[in-house]
Every structure is written in structure tokens, then in C-alpha cells.
Amino acid sequence: MSFSFDLYVTHRSWLHRVDPRAKLAFVALGTVALLLFKNLWVMLAALVALHALVLSAGVPRDRVVWVWRAMLPLNLLIPALWVIFYPEGDQVLLRFWFVRVTALSVMRGLALALRLNAIAFVWFSWLFTTDQATLVRSLVKLGLPYEWGLVLALGLRYIPTFYGLFGVVTDAQQSRGLDLSEGRWLARLRAYLPILVAMMISALRTSEKLGMALEARALGLPGVQRTAFREISFRLLDYVYLAVVLTLFATLAFLRWRHGFGVHPLYLLAGW
Amino acid sequence: MSEIIVDDLRFSYPPLQRGGEPVPVLTGVELQVEGGEFLSIMGGTGVGKTTLCLALNGTVPQSTGGRFGGDVVVAGLNTKEHPVALLASQVGIVFQDAESQLFNMTVEDEVAFGLESLGVPRAEMRERVEWALSAVEMAPHRHRSPFHLSGGQKQRVAIAAMLAMLPRILVLDEPTSGLDPAGKAEVFRVISRLRHNQQMTIVLVEQEGEKIAEFSDRVAVLHEGQIALIGSPADVFSQVDLLHEMGVTVPQVSELANLLNRHKGTRHVFTTLDDARQALALALKIAPTGRATRQSLESAGYPRGAPPVATGSSAELHQGPVTTNKLNPQTLNRGSPCIQVRHLWYRYNGESDAVRSISLDVEEGDFVAIIGQNGSGKTTLVKHFNGLLKPTRGTVQVYGQDTADLSIGQLARQVGYVFQNPDHQIFSPTVRQEIAFGPQNLGLTGDEVDRRVAEALARFHLAAHADAPPALLGYGLRRKVGVAAVYAMRPRVFILDEPTAGLDWRGVQELMSLLSDMNAEGHTILLVTHDMRIVAKHARRTVVLHEGKVLADGNTRAVFKRTDWLTRARIEPPQIVQLARQLALSGVGMPTDVLTVEAFCDAYGAHLTGQGVLHEL
Numbered sequence: 001m002s003f004s005f006d007l008y009v010t011h012r013s014w015l016h017r018v019d020p021r022a023k024l025a026f027v028a029l030g031t032v033a034l035l036l037f038k039n040l041w042v043m044l045a046a047l048v049a050l051h052a053l054v055l056s057a058g059v060p061r062d063r064v065v066w067v068w069r070a071m072l073p074l075n076l077l078i079p080a081l082w083v084i085f086y087p088e089g090d091q092v093l094l095r096f097w098f099v100r101v102t103a104l105s106v107m108r109g110l111a112l113a114l115r116l117n118a119i120a121f122v123w124f125s126w127l128f129t130t131d132q133a134t135l136v137r138s139l140v141k142l143g144l145p146y147e148w149g150l151v152l153a154l155g156l157r158y159i160p161t162f163y164g165l166f167g168v169v170t171d172a173q174q175s176r177g178l179d180l181s182e183g184r185w186l187a188r189l190r191a192y193l194p195i196l197v198a199m200m201i202s203a204l205r206t207s208e209k210l211g212m213a214l215e216a217r218a219l220g221l222p223g224v225q226r227t228a229f230r231e232i233s234f235r236l237l238d239y240v241y242l243a244v245v246l247t248l249f250a251t252l253a254f255l256r257w258r259h260g261f262g263v264h265p266l267y268l269l270a271g272w
Numbered sequence: 273m274s275e276i277i278v279d280d281l282r283f284s285y286p287p288l289q290r291g292g293e294p295v296p297v298l299t300g301v302e303l304q305v306e307g308g309e310f311l312s313i314m315g316g317t318g319v320g321k322t323t324l325c326l327a328l329n330g331t332v333p334q335s336t337g338g339r340f341g342g343d344v345v346v347a348g349l350n351t352k353e354h355p356v357a358l359l360a361s362q363v364g365i366v367f368q369d370a371e372s373q374l375f376n377m378t379v380e381d382e383v384a385f386g387l388e389s390l391g392v393p394r395a396e397m398r399e400r401v402e403w404a405l406s407a408v409e410m411a412p413h414r415h416r417s418p419f420h421l422s423g424g425q426k427q428r429v430a431i432a433a434m435l436a437m438l439p440r441i442l443v444l445d446e447p448t449s450g451l452d453p454a455g456k457a458e459v460f461r462v463i464s465r466l467r468h469n470q471q472m473t474i475v476l477v478e479q480e481g482e483k484i485a486e487f488s489d490r491v492a493v494l495h496e497g498q499i500a501l502i503g504s505p506a507d508v509f510s511q512v513d514l515l516h517e518m519g520v521t522v523p524q525v526s527e528l529a530n531l532l533n534r535h536k537g538t539r540h541v542f543t544t545l546d547d548a549r550q551a552l553a554l555a556l557k558i559a560p561t562g563r564a565t566r567q568s569l570e571s572a573g574y575p576r577g578a579p580p581v582a583t584g585s586s587a588e589l590h591q592g593p594v595t596t597n598k599l600n601p602q603t604l605n606r607g608s609p610c611i612q613v614r615h616l617w618y619r620y621n622g623e624s625d626a627v628r629s630i631s632l633d634v635e636e637g638d639f640v641a642i643i644g645q646n647g648s649g650k651t652t653l654v655k656h657f658n659g660l661l662k663p664t665r666g667t668v669q670v671y672g673q674d675t676a677d678l679s680i681g682q683l684a685r686q687v688g689y690v691f692q693n694p695d696h697q698i699f700s701p702t703v704r705q706e707i708a709f710g711p712q713n714l715g716l717t718g719d720e721v722d723r724r725v726a727e728a729l730a731r732f733h734l735a736a737h738a739d740a741p742p743a744l745l746g747y748g749l750r751r752k753v754g755v756a757a758v759y760a761m762r763p764r765v766f767i768l769d770e771p772t773a774g775l776d777w778r779g780v781q782e783l784m785s786l787l788s789d790m791n792a793e794g795h796t797i798l799l800v801t802h803d804m805r806i807v808a809k810h811a812r813r814t815v816v817l818h819e820g821k822v823l824a825d826g827n828t829r830a831v832f833k834r835t836d837w838l839t840r841a842r843i844e845p846p847q848i849v850q851l852a853r854q855l856a857l858s859g860v861g862m863p864t865d866v867l868t869v870e871a872f873c874d875a876y877g878a879h880l881t882g883q884g885v886l887h888e889l
Contacts, residue, residue, distance in 0.1 A: 010415075133377040157375055160419060165696075171660050172697040174680045175689040176757060177713030181679075194709065197699035201743050205695065209372035212331050216365045216373075217433065218389035221357040227391050229384035229401070 007127040015057035015129045019238040020138035022245070023126045029249045030122040034115055036253065037262035040107055043114035050121040059128045067124055071117050078116065079109030107265040132156050137230050146226060154210070162203065169198045275347060275441060275473040276305040276328065282341035282497075283323060283332060288744045294339050297323045299497030301342075305475065307440075310467050312484040313477045315494035316519025316776040318746035321477045322368075324494065325445045328475065329363040330356045347440045361390055364434030368446040370426035374418035379410060379429050382418055386437040404436035408462050423646065424455025428462055435466075442466065443475045448483075450773055452646040452802050454842045456480075463487065479776065482523040482847060485509060485543035493520055505543045519776035524805065524847040524869060531873045536880075545847050549854050556860035556879065609633035610686075610765055610796055611657055615666035618652050626652040628820040629666070636764070639788075639797045641811035641828065643804070644841050649820040650800045654767050657798070658687040670765075685714060688763030692770040694754035695743075703745075703753055704729070704738045710761040728760040732786065748779045755783070765796040772803050784810055805846045808832060808867040816841050829865045848872050 015023075034046060054064060082105055089104030130138075132153065140149040173194045174180065180191050255261035261269055281301040284294035297320040305311050315321050326332040330351035333340040344351040347362040367373045376382040383404050387397045405411040408428035413421065418429055427447050434442060444463065448456040460483055466474060467487055478484050484491055484505065491508040493501040495518045501508050509515070512530035515522050525548040529540035542548040611634040618627040627649040634640060634657075642650045655661040656668045659680040668675045670686055691697060700706035707728050711721045729735045732752045737745060742753045755771065766787070772780045784806055791797045801807060807814055807828065814831040816824040816838070824837040831837070832845050835853070844850075852866035852875070861879060866872045 131377060133381050153377070154375055157377060157419070161371060168691070168693075169696045171655070172691040173699075175658055175660065175684060175691070176697065176710040177681050177684040177761065178709075179679075179681045179713065194699045198695070198697055201698065202695050206369075206372045209367060209369055210375060212326070212335060212365075213367060213373035213375065215331060215335060215356040216329060216360050216367075217386035218357045218360040218437065219385075221361070221389050221391070222355060224389070224391040227388050227394060227397065229381060229388055229394065229397055231394060 007124070008131045009057075009059050009063060009128045011058035011129075013057040013129065014237070015053070015125065017237060018129075018241050019232055019234055020126075020130045020134050021142060021232070022234070022238045022242045023130060024138065024142070025242055026245045027122055027126045029245055031119055033249055033252050034118050034122065036256050037115070038108065038111055038265055039262035039268060040111040040114065040265055041268055042262040043111050043118055046118045047114060047121065050118060050125065054121060054125050054128065057125070057129050063128065067120060068117070071120055074116055075113045078113045079106065082109030082112060104265060111265050134230060134232065137228065138232055141232060158206075161206075162199070165199055165202055166195070169195050169202070173198065273348065274304040275307040275309070276303065276475070277343070277345040278303040278324075278327070279345075280342035281324075281327060281344060282339075283320075283327065284339040285323075286337045289741075297497060298327070301494070301497070301499055303492065303499055303502075305473055307473055308471065310474045310476070310487055310489045312488040312491045313475065313494055314479070314481065314484065314491060314515075314520045317748040317774070317779055319494050319519070320497060321494055322445055325365060325443050325475070325477060327351065328441070328443050329365055330354065330359045331365075357389065360386070360439075361437055362439055363441045363443060364437055364439035366427065366430045366434055366442070366444045366447050368449055370418075370423065370430060373430050373433075374426055377417060378415055379405070379418055379421070380414040382429055383432045383436050386433055390437065400436045400438070404432040407435055407465070408432040409458075422455060423451045424458035427451065427455070427459045431459075431462060431466075439472070441473045441475065443477075445477045446479065447476075449479060450770075453804075453844055454645050456483075457842075457844075460487075479521055481509065481521050481526070482544075485523050485526075493518060506541050509543045510541045516777055519778040521777040521780070525851065527869045528848060528851070528872060531869055532876070535873060536877060545850060545854075548847075548851050552851070552876070553855060553858055553860060556855065556862065556876075608636055610636040610671055612669040613653075613656070613666070614668075616653070616656065616663050616668060617665035618649075618656070618661060619664045620652075625664075626820055627656075630817075630820075630822055631666075632815065632822065632825060634765075634796060634798065636796055637791070637794050638813055639791050639799075639811050640813045640815060641799045641801060641807040642815045642817060643801065643807060643843060644817035644823070645843075648817040648841070650817050651769060652820075653817065654689070654769070654798060654800055657683075657765070657767060658689045659683040660689070681713065684710070684761060684763070686763055687765045687767065688758040688761055690755050690758045690766070690768045690771060692773060694747075694750040697754060697757065698742045698750060701741055702739050703734055703742045706742045706753055707734075707757045707760045710757055714761060724760045724762065728756040731759065732756040733782075747774055748776070751775060751779070752783070755786075759790075764794075765798065766790065767798045767800070769800045770802065771799065772801065772806060780806065804844065804849075808846050808849060816843065829867055832867060833865050 034043075037043070051064065055061075083101050084099055086108070087100045087102045087105050088108070089102045091103040092100055093103055093106065094101040136149045136153040136156075139152070140146055170180070178191060178194055180188065182188075183191070256263070259269060278301050281298050283298040284296040287294055301324060313321055313324065323332055326336070327344050328346055328351075330344075332338070334356050346359065349359060349362060351359060374382055376385055380401060383401045384397055387400060392400065402411070405414055408431050410425065410428050410432060413425065418426060421429065431444070431447070447463075448459045451459065463474075463476065464487055466472065476484070476487070488505055490502060491505050492499050493508060493515065495501075500518065501511065501514070509522050509526040510529070512522050512526055523543055525542035525545055528548060529542040532538045532540055540551060542551065613630055613632050616627055616630045617625055619625045630649075630653060642654065644650050652661065656663060656675065657670065659675045659678055659682075662676055670678070670683060675683065698706060700709060704725055707725045708721050711724050716724070729738055732755065734749070734752060734756055737749060742750060745753065751771070751774070755768070758766070768787070771783060771787075775783065780803075787797055788810060799806070799811065811828045813826065814824070814828040815822060816831060818841045823841050824831050824834060832849050835845075838845055846867075848869050849867060852862055852872055853864050855862040856864040863875050866875055
């Protein structure tokens with residue numbers, strides 16, 4: 001039973017080769033840019049572009065489907081809540097009880113949901129194409145203290161381990177007659193106690209040994225400047241990528257502020 | 273100067289509970305290891321072998337705290353005067369537990385980590401990582417996550433991570449315990465290659481006497497906080513009774529030599545299979561021809577002077593623990609099947625089939641061993657017997673009821689399942705409460721629970737620890753608490769997953785005799801194990817799994833005779849089985865189906881006496 005929280009897609013695409021710092025710039029600016037717009041068509045265009053980006057990086061289709069499936073609850077919830085609580089405009093499509101469904105609020109709700117999907121894809125374009133070690137390494141290069149980076153890396157590394165441990169401990173306690181299926185939620189919560197305590201003890205043992213293992217690899221050797229095995233450096237591809245990202249962002253921001261582009265939920269330019 | 277000097281090392285761990293006493297472990301260890309030497313350290317569970325290893329790189333006492341006396345000097349550095357991180361560049365340690373010592377995302381990063389700490393420039397780092405990975409045959413796996421490797425591969429990566437740092441001393445703390453036979457073989461193949469590296473001093477802690485005998489220049493035995501015995505493998509392994517008292521598992525051929533010497537008056541010293549085969553083949557070959565000279569007998573292990581006399585009847589040899597394999601399934605009063613498996617298939621989510629069309633019956637009261645490599649489907653199969661897994665296809669019936677219709681809780685009344693690692697179930701503040709948990713889950717209360725707990729405590733000799741926190745007990749005791757906790761639920765069928773892993777010789781004997789007793793009382797015992805010695809000695813029936821299918825199933829004696837099956841399943845039978853087989857093949861007329869040292873001694877004695885030659889000499 002292998003299990004991993006690693007989102008990384010093992011592949012050698014152009015996007016995999018881009019420096020993680022450049023990709024991080026895209027994540028930051030892309031998120032901000034998407035937050036600037038509320039227009040349905042802009043969001044659809046952004047999603048098409050992001051799908052093209054992710055697929056060109058060799059991300060398999062089922063991963064893309066996985067993202068949509070993960071986002072599904074939000075995609076249903078956001079438009080529904082928006083429609084119920086923020087009716088606006090005169091064009092009423094439907095009326096029942098106290099709810100007034102207007103065309104404009106439907107558009108806005110949809111645009112918001114799509115915006116969230118677009119932001120998710122911006123982030124996943126980074127996580128799918130950057131392995132965790134490189135990711136942490138880039139954060140350290142950007143100024144995160146090495147120890148913090150190590151802690152982050154260890155955290156990511158041990159998630160699947162503890163997940164597996166949870167499964168084994170649950171099996172072991174159930175074999176001793178522990179019933180997890182009966183009772184109200186408080187009783188159920190109590191039933192998990194034997195699992196959580198046993199896990200805690202095992203986790204403590206693991207972390208103590210981990211500490212020894214880290215020291216055995218000379219971690220924190222006094223008077224030595226730590227070197228790095230993984231080389232990450234900006235190359236032509238990275239500069240091009242960054243330039244495209246910056247240009248795109250500047251253009252969009254200009255259109256947004258100067259011409260009110262993409263502010264209205266339905267019309268691309270205000271007043272159309 | 274010696275590479276390692278341990279001078280009057282005394283160490284106590286800090287108290288486990290507030291206001292408690294420090295826990296003394298080492299009480300005056302004296303040890304010197306020369307450069308390039310290969311030293312193995314043995315000793316019972318909880319005797320302080322790991323503590324001694326940790327003292328060699330300063331982790332004890334720098335990280336653990338505790339009371340420390342005496343000196344440890346490694347590669348000229350006193351561990352009191354240098355931080356662990358610095359000592360680590362001279363002394364590499366490979367730990368037993370792979371999960372906690374591999375903490376990187378890829379194999380390559382894992383091996384590079386120590387070099388990064390040492391500040392090695394990138395170009396040199398690449399070379400050293402490359403070299404270390406090829407030294408452990410892991411270069412093709414460099415980009416994989418250590419998390420997804422097999423047990424043997426993980427330990428090889430851990431070794432590479434140390435090798436890359438070019439330590440002068442390499443310490444390996446039970447690197448193969450918990451691995452399947454194939455994994456063990458992989459790791460030992462790597463270790464044996466390191467042995468020829470004259471630059472490096474190697475200290476190996478290991479429970480497997482048989483491997484130690486092959487590799488070591490010297491063997492040291494740690495007992496009651498001190499080095500009780502030290503010498504060549506032959507010196508040490510000739511003292512079988514003493515070693516057993518200390519909880520040390522000796523090579524099976526050394527046990528044989530001991531038994532032959534006692535009953536046949538020989539003076540054999542065997543440490544490896546080859547030793548035993550050569551000496552016994554000689555003894556057996558010269559016997560029938562009658563042309564044996566005194567000289568050739570001496571070289572075959574018979575003492576100078578006194579004529580060799582075959583003493584000890586077969587009846588005498590069978591006193592003590594009865595070798596259960598004498599009970600043939602045909603002669604057993606068989607009960608009805610308690611577990612019936614029909615065309616069982618099982619597939620974990622999104623993976624290939626773990627179990628493929630297995631059908632078998634387990635008779636009530638039988639003692640069954642289920643063997644095979646990791647990933648052969650052993651655990652998947654037995655997890656169906658108590659409902660932890662439900663068939664993807666096919667059926668499993670327990671006492672006539674389909675497990676698909678039963679909850680794990682309902683099945684727990686009939687089938688007890690003891691997990692491999694006791695730490696995966698221990699959670700109670702006292703041993704008493706830990707044992708009471710199962711019976712309480714069955715809906716029992718008050719006196720009945722107390723009665724069962726008291727009985728379990730008595731049976732497993734845990735009464736003295738009844739009120740101690742189980743998590744703080746030593747491994748051997750935790751193991752027993754784990755079994756006792758399931759025993760108190762009084763299931764009719766016991767499934768035990770690797771029950772002897774991590775136990776010393778005494779622990780194994782004690783546990784197996786408890787299981788034999790329970791079996792004699794009518795409990796059905798199912799062992800999932802890699803320990804072929806206990807299979808040969810205790811299991812009446814053996815099921816060999818391979819790639820999710822039953823490769824062989826039958827009387828243990830018959831299964832161990834089929835070397836073709838065992839080879840396919842990559843299972844190495846116990847030394848004594850191999851020895852008997854090799855002797856039989858060389859045409860000296862030994863039976864091929866010997867399973868235990870006692871039975872071998874018996875057959876050997878009968879053979880020699882049958883020729884009548886020795887008495888005439």
C-alpha cells in the first residue's frame with residue numbers, strides 16, 4: 001500500500017526545467033492578476049491558457065480531472081451562495097420562497113468559481129512540475145533559513161509515513177475489537193483515542209531516531225558552510241519565462257486600470 | 273594506536289519517569305578495535321548494543337543525556353571533546369530502522385545530505401554520491417523516493433549515505449533485522465564487499481550468528497553491561513550453552529557441533545555450513561570403509577587418545593522440547609477446518625493483485641507457517657482471516673461463516689491477530705489496562721476481565737510489570753504484552769505476524785514454547801515469518817507464497833525437501849536442512865528430510881553406529 005502526498009509529476013518537460021523561482025513569480029503574479037478580474041470570459045480564457053500550460057508540461061489528463069474533482073464542492077457552493085445572498089440586476093430568472101435568482105448574480109457566481117479554479121491551476125502548474133526537494137531548495141535560495149527549509153522538507157517527507165502508520169495502527173486496534181463505526185460523534189472520537197495515543201508514541205520514537213540520524217549526517221557541523229547538491233540557477237529559458245510572465249502581468253494590469261477591462265461580470269469593457 | 277578504544281565505559285540513561293532512578297545499561301565496557309578490522313557485536317535484547325553503537329559517535333551521551341563514565345576514543349578523537357556532527361565525519365552509523373534514517377525526497381539527495389553538511393564542493397559531491405551508490409548497487413534508483421523502496425534497498429541507501437562521507441569507521445546496528453531473506457541477502461552482499469575495504473574499520477551489531485561467522489575477524493558478546501566474551505568466531509561460537517544463557521543466537525551448525533560433542537564425544541567446532549559439511553562428510557565417508565586412521569578421525573573432530581564412542585541413545589536426544597515435526601499431519605486427530613479460503617483474489621486500490629486465486633483450508637488445532645518474500649501476499653492473505661480485508665473476489669469462511677458478513681469486532685472473538693510491531697498497538701498507561709482493552713471491547717466487564725488479565729499476566733510472566741507503563745518497557749517485554757493482549761481475548765485461532773523479529777534467543781524460545789503450549793491446548797496457530805529455524809522446528813504445515821499464489825503447501829518436512837520450490841520463492845532453509853541435504857547428495861547415506869539439530873544428531877548417530885566401525889577402532 002504505497003501512498004504519497006507528492007503532487008509532482010515525474011517528467012522532463014520545458015516547464016519542469018524552468019527554475020522554481022521563476023515559476024514562483026508566476027504563481028504570485030498569476031494569483032494577483034486573477035484577483036484583479038471578475039469577468040466570466042476572462043476567467044474562461046485564463047482557464048484555457050492554464051490547461052494548455054499544464055498539458056504542455058506533460059501533466060497527464062487524469063491529474064487535471066483530479067483538480068476539477070477536488071474543486072467540485074467549491075464550484076457548486078460558491079455560485080449557489082452568491083445567487084442566494086447577492087441578488088443584483090433586474091433580469092430575474094427564477095423566484096421561489098425568498099430567493100430571487102438574477103442573471104447577473106449567476107454570472108458573477110460562475111465567474112468567482114472559475115476564478116478559484118484558475119488560481120488552483122496556477123498553483124498546481126508549480127506543484128506538478130517541481131519536486132519537493134527542488135521546491136524547498138528554491139525557497140532557501142530566496143532567503144528562507146536552511147533550518148526552516150529542512151523542517152518543511154521533513155514535514156512533507158513524513159506525511160505519507162504517518163498516514164501509513166495511521167492505517168497500520170487502526171488495523172492493529174481493530175483487531176483487538178476496537179469498534180470505530182458505532183455511536184454518536186463523541187463516542188466515535190473517543191474510539192479513536194487508542195489509535196491516536198499509539199500513533200503519538202510511535203511518532204515520538206521515530207522523531208527521536210530521526211534526530212540521531214540527522215546528527216549522524218553531520219548536520220550543523222560547526223565552522224562549515226553548508227554546500228548544496230542541487231544546483232539551481234537562472235538560464236535563458238528562465239529569463240524568457242520570467243519576461244513573458246512580467247509582460248503579461250503588466251499588460252493585464254494596464255488594461256484593468258486604464259480601461260476597466262474585465263471588471264464587469266459579463267462585459268469585457270465597462271459600458272459595453 | 274587502535275582505531276576504537278573503549279575504556280571502562282559506564283553509562284546510565286536518564287530516568288524514564290519523573291523522580292525515577294537513572295537506568296544503567298553499560299557498566300564497564302572495555303574494547304579495542306584495530307584499523308581495518310571487522311568486529312561483530314552480539315548480545316541479548318536490551319543488553320545495550322545500540323547504546324554502545326551510539327557511544328561510538330558521541331550521540332551517547334551528548335544527545336541522550338544520562339550518566340557517562342570512562343572514555344571512548346574513535347579515530348584518535350575523544351567523544352567527550354568533539355560534537356557529534358564532527359565525529360560523524362569519522363564514524364558513520366547505519367541504524368536498524370530505515371524509516372527514521374532516510375529523510376530525503378530522493379535516493380540521490382539522501383546520499384548527498386551528509387556531504388552537504390561537510391561542505392563538500394558540488395563537483396566532488398557528485399563523484400562521491402556516484403561512487404557510494406554504485407558500491408551498494410543502487411545507482412539505477414537514484415531518482416526514486418526512499419519511501420517507495422524495498423526494505424533491503426532502503427538499508428543499502430542508508431549504507432551509501434554513510435560511505436559517501438568516507439568515514440574511517442562504519443558502525444551498523446542490526447541493519448538486516450526486519451528484512452525478508454532476499455533483503456538480508458542483498459545487504460549482506462554489500463557488507464561482505466565492504467569487508468575487503470582495508471581502509472575501513474567495521475563494527476556490526478547483529479542477531480544472525482550465521483552471517484557473523486562468515487564475515488567477522490572477531491566476535492564480541494555484550495552481557496550485563498560488559499563485554500563478556502571476545503574472540504574469533506570459532507572461539508566464541510564453540511561456547512554454545514554459555515551464549516544461549518546470554519540470549520545469543522548461535523549458528524545452527526555450532527549448535528550441532530555442541531550437541532555432537534556432548535552426545536558423541538567429538539570435539540567439533542563449526543561456525544559455517546562449509547566447516548560442518550567438510551568435517552562430517554569426512555567422518556561419514558571413512559566410517560563405512562573401516563580404513564579410517566586415527567589421524568583422519570582427529571581431523572574429523574574426534575579427540576586424540578580416547579576412541580570415539582557413540583553415546584546417547586535417540587530417546588535421550590529427544591528429551592527436552594519435543595520436536596513437533598515428529599507429529600505427521602496424517603497421524604494427527606484432525607479437527608474440522610476453521611478457516612476455508614476459496615479462490616481468493618485481493619487487489620489494493622489502484623495496484624496489481626496482491627493475492628491471486630488462493631484456496632486453502634486451515635484445520636482446527638494445526639500449527640501453520642506462512643512463508644515467502646515480502647510482497648508475496650502473506651500479510652494480505654492472513655488479514656482476510658480476521659476481516660481486516662474483505663475479498664475482492666472469492667470467499668473466506670471462518671468457522672463456517674462468510675467473513676464478508678462479519679465485522680472485525682465479531683471476528684475478533686474467534687481470530688486473534690498479533691501485529692508485527694508491538695508499538696503499533698500499545699497505548700495504555702499500564703500493562704494491566706493494555707491487556708484489559710481487548711476483553712472490554714468484547715463487552716466483558718468486572719470480574720471476567722480481571723480474571724482474564726490475571727491469567728494472561730501469569731501465562732506470559734508479566735505479573736511483575738502489571739502496573740508499569742508498557743511503552744517504557746524493553747522491546748522483548750513489549751512484544752510479550754502485545755501477544756498477551758490478544759491472548760486475553762481468548763480467540764481459538766492465533767495469527768502472529770513475525771512474532772520473533774527483534775527477539776533474542778531466549779525471547780524466541782520463551783515465546784515459541786508458549787505458542788506450543790497453546791497449540792497443545794487446542795488453539796490453531798498461524799505464523800507469518802521469515803525465521804526458517806522456527807518454521808522447521810514448530811510448524812506442522814508450511815505454506816509457501818510466491819507472487820500472490822500458493823507455491824507449495826504441505827507437511828513442513830515435505831516442503832523443505834523441495835529445494836526447487838524454495839529456490840523459486842528465494843527462501844533459504846535452515847543450515848541443518850541444507851547440511852543434511854548436502855551430505856545426502858554427496859552419497860554418505862544421510863536422510864534428506866532432517867529438520868532440527870536434534871533430529872540430525874540422531875540420524876547421524878544412527879548412521880555411524882549402524883556401520884559399527886567406530887566401536888572397533
